[in-house]
Amino acid sequence: MVSFFLAFIAVLPCAYSLVAPRQGLVDFFNPTANGGSMLDDAGNGLGEPLNVIVSGLSSPEVLTESGFENYAKAIGFSTECLGIHIGGPQSANLGDGNGFVNQTVELRQDYGNPDVGTCLESLIGGNHLRLFIQNGPEQDSGALFLAVSKEENVSQGHTIVPDGYDIGRDELSAAAIGTTSFGGVTYSTTATNLTDLLAAGSAGVNHDIATDGITTLLTVTVV
Numbered sequence: 001m002v003s004f005f006l007a008f009i010a011v012l013p014c015a016y017s018l019v020a021p022r023q024g025l026v027d028f029f030n031p032t033a034n035g036g037s038m039l040d041d042a043g044n045g046l047g048e049p050l051n052v053i054v055s056g057l058s059s060p061e062v063l064t065e066s067g068f069e070n071y072a073k074a075i076g077f078s079t080e081c082l083g084i085h086i087g088g089p090q091s092a093n094l095g096d097g098n099g100f101v102n103q104t105v106e107l108r109q110d111y112g113n114p115d116v117g118t119c120l121e122s123l124i125g126g127n128h129l130r131l132f133i134q135n136g137p138e139q140d141s142g143a144l145f146l147a148v149s150k151e152e153n154v155s156q157g158h159t160i161v162p163d164g165y166d167i168g169r170d171e172l173s174a175a176a177i178g179t180t181s182f183g184g185v186t187y188s189t190t191a192t193n194l195t196d197l198l199a200a201g202s203a204g205v206n207h208d209i210a211t212d213g214i215t216t217l218l219t220v221t222v223v
């Protein structure tokens with residue numbers, strides 16, 4: 001009876017961690033410290049900068065695919081037009097022990113209409129993002145890494161506008177900072193610029209578009 005009781009206690013924390021939302025311990029781990037990269041892999045030897053990070057210290061419910069999608073709708077992004085995906089997936093190695101993993105999801109600016117607004121983005125261009133989650137066994141911060149870029153319209157084949165990485169990052173951040181809400185959830189977001197993660201310039205960057213090397217760290221709290 002006593003040993004049964006002890007075994008039950010031993011199992012308890014483990015079972016609890018399965019059901020409780022995880023609480024992050026760090027903002028993120030630098031992917032380059034463990035074999036990863038702050039550029040994703042666009043499939044042509046070049047990559048897009050992971051220029052926005054949603055901190056692992058954000059509210060846990062934001063750090064899941066569905067939780068992030070709700071947050072994204074609060075800041076003007078939604079799933080792609082009618083589920084139609086344009087272009088192939090990109091992959092990233094976040095140095096978390098998972099190696100290269102395809103983007104979890106790609107979201108587009110929804111022009112104020114989460115249902116069909118992304119169809120408009122597909123036609124006229126706009127901001128878009130690819131999501132990668134740092135959740136591998138070696139560096140499990142839970143942080144979300146975003147490759148954000150502003151695209152040309154459909155006749156330009158959805159290439160990136162000039163300076164489109166920095167513009168995309170700054171437009172997303174500007175929409176995110178402060179208080180936002182969607183689907184009955186209200187978010188408070190703060191931002192910090194980090195300059196030591198990406199190199200400024202265009203070395204290795206897809207479409208040969210130079211960047212200022214800034215990554216914006218967002219911390220999102222459900223209020």
Ligand SMILES: *[C@@H]1O[C@H](CO)[C@@H](O)[C@H](O)[C@H]1NC(C)=O
Binds near residue numbers: 089
């Ligand atoms: C990404 O997805 C593509 C298309 O589904 C697949 O061919 C490729 O192997 C995937 N890459 C990774 C790293 O999983």
Ligand SMILES: *[C@@H]1O[C@H](CO)[C@@H](O)[C@H](O)[C@H]1NC(C)=O
Binds near residue numbers: 152153
């Ligand atoms: C697409 O962009 C190009 C170049 O900016 C412009 O000339 C053209 O009119 C645009 N087409 C549409 C459908 O918006």
Ligand SMILES: *[C@@H]1O[C@H](CO)[C@@H](O)[C@H](O)[C@H]1NC(C)=O
Binds near residue numbers: 191214
């Ligand atoms: C980050 O840097 C960009 C580009 O200089 C700037 O527009 C933005 O306001 C900065 N954001 C913060 C939070 O400092």
